[in-house]
Amino acid sequence: MLRLLATLLLSAAAMVVGDLLFRTSLLQQVRPVILSPTDQAVVAPPVQLRWDGPPRMRVFLSVAGEARRDLGVHEAPFDIDADQFPRDGGYLVELQAVRLGNWIHTQRWFQVHASPATASRADDHAERGGTEVKDLLRALEATRTARDRAHGRTKFLSEENAALRDESERLSKQLEALYKTQEDDAEQVAELERRLSQLSEENRALAEENAAVRLRLGSVIPCTVWGYFSYPRPQMAPATRRFLMVSDGRGQIFRTQPDCELLRRSDATAASICFCVGNSWGG
Numbered sequence: 001m002l003r004l005l006a007t008l009l010l011s012a013a014a015m016v017v018g019d020l021l022f023r024t025s026l027l028q029q030v031r032p033v034i035l036s037p038t039d040q041a042v043v044a045p046p047v048q049l050r051w052d053g054p055p056r057m058r059v060f061l062s063v064a065g066e067a068r069r070d071l072g073v074h075e076a077p078f079d080i081d082a083d084q085f086p087r088d089g090g091y092l093v094e095l096q097a098v099r100l101g102n103w104i105h106t107q108r109w110f111q112v113h114a115s116p117a118t119a120s121r122a123d124d125h126a127e128r129g130g131t132e133v134k135d136l137l138r139a140l141e142a143t144r145t146a147r148d149r150a151h152g153r154t155k156f157l158s159e160e161n162a163a164l165r166d167e168s169e170r171l172s173k174q175l176e177a178l179y180k181t182q183e184d185d186a187e188q189v190a191e192l193e194r195r196l197s198q199l200s201e202e203n204r205a206l207a208e209e210n211a212a213v214r215l216r217l218g219s220v221i222p223c224t225v226w227g228y229f230s231y232p233r234p235q236m237a238p239a240t241r242r243f244l245m246v247s248d249g250r251g252q253i254f255r256t257q258p259d260c261e262l263l264r265r266s267d268a269t270a271a272s273i274c275f276c277v278g279n280s281w282g283g
Helices: 002-022 026-030 118-126 131-219 257-268
Strands: 033-036 041-042 045-051 056-063 070-077 079-080 089-097 101-111 222-229 244-247 275-279
Touching: 033 101, 045 101, 056 079, 070 079, 222 257
Parallel strands: 041 101
Antiparallel strands: 033 045, 045 079, 056 070, 056 089, 089 101, 222 244, 222 275
């Protein structure tokens, strides 16, 4: 920022010093100003061209709808002859620096309306050659062509703008639907996470309860009474009713399977293997 301010101050100082040394404004040399004709002025040919700036500049003249014509390098003031104005209408005069070209440039629009004498001479010229009428028709045709082209371009841009507007509305609706879908998905994800947390808590509680039950089952004796079937008199026919032996001859109840098997193997009336007769669950 400070560097920019210093550059501006140095430029202003250089311009003031140049104005004092050369007794003229450097700004006029860089930006010439057309003094005559004035902007949108209505004049009759010949037209005097005066400007404030470089003394020698290249002059260009053009009429609406046609290419500009190079009138050469001239000094101010410079009179543009009536022959350069083939018809009445709007004209554009442009000034360019001889060496720097468009770097030093200015222009001015004005209207030309011929005096009666000039109009008479123009009629004479039209009668002799009709060149001005042909030029006018050519310029009119070029203007109509440019107008039709501009209308076609405007119509094309309008249609393209309408298509872009429809596309923008369609994309906006899709974006809103996408936002709505994302919101619904977010709600569903939140509900699933809540349900998952609840199921995890229930699973943890069931796991703890299962561990407690397993601990209790591990501490319970599977079977408390063992026994086997026997026939006291198997040789009788029919055989006598079978009995369930759960104790030995001393009245000791079989608390384990080995105790039961020890007696069963020596008992000739045994009719089955040892099995659990009573457990802790009342079976």
